[in-house]
Amino acid sequence: MRRSVLNGETTSRQEVLDASLRLQLVRAKVCDEVVARQPCSGDVAEVFLVRDRTALKDWLEDQCASSRELVAVTWTRQQSLADYVPSHRFNQELVASGVRMTSFFDTSEGDPMLTDFLIAAEDMPYHLGYGPIQLKLMDGSRVIVEGPVLSGHRSLLVLHCTEAVNATNQYLRAVRRGSVRASELRYDGSGLTPRQRVIAALLGDGCTDDDIADQLTLSVRTVRYEVAKLLDALQVKTRFAAGLRYAESADRSA
Numbered sequence: 001m002r003r004s005v006l007n008g009e010t011t012s013r014q015e016v017l018d019a020s021l022r023l024q025l026v027r028a029k030v031c032d033e034v035v036a037r038q039p040c041s042g043d044v045a046e047v048f049l050v051r052d053r054t055a056l057k058d059w060l061e062d063q064c065a066s067s068r069e070l071v072a073v074t075w076t077r078q079q080s081l082a083d084y085v086p087s088h089r090f091n092q093e094l095v096a097s098g099v100r101m102t103s104f105f106d107t108s109e110g111d112p113m114l115t116d117f118l119i120a121a122e123d124m125p126y127h128l129g130y131g132p133i134q135l136k137l138m139d140g141s142r143v144i145v146e147g148p149v150l151s152g153h154r155s156l157l158v159l160h161c162t163e164a165v166n167a168t169n170q171y172l173r174a175v176r177r178g179s180v181r182a183s184e185l186r187y188d189g190s191g192l193t194p195r196q197r198v199i200a201a202l203l204g205d206g207c208t209d210d211d212i213a214d215q216l217t218l219s220v221r222t223v224r225y226e227v228a229k230l231l232d233a234l235q236v237k238t239r240f241a242a243g244l245r246y247a248e249s250a251d252r253s254a
């Protein structure tokens with residue numbers, strides 16, 4: 001059921017692609033100006049040169065923390081659950097602080113365990129859909145998108161101009177129409193909730209209750225409760241057997 005929903009959006013992928021073209025043109029124009037070292041007004045764009053992952057993380061968190069409203073489109077491809085958990089924890093902090101957040105995740109070619117984690121995340125404004133451009137729109141006035149490669153380093157652009165903001169809003173409207181709230185996909189008839197599927201996979205990897213609690217940002221008590229429900233649902237008596245049976249069932253359904 002979940003895959004049919006994600007692969008058969010009410011809004012076609014072509015419509016989302018069409019809506020992204022205007023933003024791509026604005027981005028390409030600014031990239032050309034930056035590469036050519038032409039004067040680029042601060043009212044149009046700022047450039048952040050990515051020299052290392054820590055600096056990138058700190059910069060992005062500063063940008064997001066200074067916002068009161070945040071809309072993001074993120075790919076899960078090439079991300080593992082362990083890779084994403086720190087971002088999830090930061091998102092929880094933002095929501096708790098009162099930031100109005102909406103996050104759209106393109107899970108195409110992504111880790112199924114991470115998709116299940118997003119679906120299971122409680123009280124988080126997560127949506128699953130299709131988004132060919134990763135970006136962040138902050139306070140409806142600043143857009144972070146991928147920039148050009150400069151001196152061998154990746155860069156990010158912060159676009160301020162009205163043209164970029166309007167193009168971003170057009171793109172986000174199409175993405176929203178083709179997305180579904182992650183929490184609406186929590187039950188798919190398999191007998192296990194998304195959280196239980198993630199826990200079962202981690203049990204198969206030999207994780208302890210403490211390991212699982214840390215990775216999924218849950219209490220150990222909650223993990224133990226879910227493990228007990230999982231053993232009952234899979235009709236097994238040990239954690240090892242639960243991980244093994246889940247892996248076998250996942251292989252059959254793949």
